[in-house]
Amino acid sequence: MATSPRIRDLALAITTNRTLAIAAGSLVVGLVVLGLKFLAWYVTGSIALYSDALESIVNVVTAVVALIAVRLAQRPADAALQYGYHKAEYFSAVIVGVMIIVAAILILREAFFGFLSPALPESPTQGLIISAVATAINLVWARVLIRQGHKARSPALEADGKHLMTDVVSTVGVLIGLGLVILTGWAVLDPILAALVALNILWSGWGVIRDSVGGLMDVAVPHETGKTIREVISSNADGAIEAHDIRTRQAGKLTFIDFHLVVPGVMTVEAAHTICDAIEAKLRDVVEDAQITIHVEPDQKAKHSGIVVL
Structure with missing residues (x-):
């Protein structure tokens, strides 16, 4: 049975409002996680945790860009853009990818200086607990973004969710590595972990840009x-x-x-x-x-x- 235009319009309005609400929620979650991760770095002085906090700045910027892009993509077609504003989300995802790569370069810089002058983290247990709480929040929200982004066919939300999931994986690696630093006393592991995080982020950024360029190039359906x-x-x-x-x-x-x-x-x-x-x-x-x-x-x-x- 064919769906009536009225029902389709109502479903579209509901999906649009939900997408905007999720995009706004990403900004709130990003700010909370950013505060927690910088607190974890502040109490420990760990370069690896500092790199993790830098990535969270990218998460906040990503959330802002995604919110703007999702809102812009909902605008109806007009005389200037007669096919609509739907590709705005692909531009958003490209910007996210570039920001991810910039963050990775900054982290590599900090890792280099940390490698030259390694130092053991202070109050590591407190830092680990705070970072673990932030990671748990990111994990839950990343799953929400990926699921809802796929359901609403929103490239911006999906890109945001995939980046958050990468952040979760890299933070788990950092936490495990810091545990080894505490147990072994090898301070040089801290900057090495930061460098590994940066490489992981670089790979994530490349993936986001690659997928977004496909959309900008009018890729065919699967x-x-x-x-x-x-x-x-x-x-x-x-x-x-x-x-x-x-x-x-x-x-x-x-x-x-x-x-x-x-x-x-x-x-x-x-x-x-x-x-x-x-x-x-x-x-x-x-x-x-x-x-x-x-x-x-x-x-x-x-x-x-x-x-x-x-």
């Missing part, structure tokens, strides 16, 4: 989704001859689908329009937020390729 689109067109184009030049691209949560539909030259405009309506309705049932453009052509335009209906 293979399985493309296969489903072709099957829907084939099974709902009764009366047409063929469909060819099928193209897809993704922009934020929107999926753009366009193709040429060949119909008999004697078919009326109304009959051809009815076929297009049937195809569009079915495509919107299986592809969320689909924007569909169908170019109707007479039978002499048939290429005898693509999807042959008759």
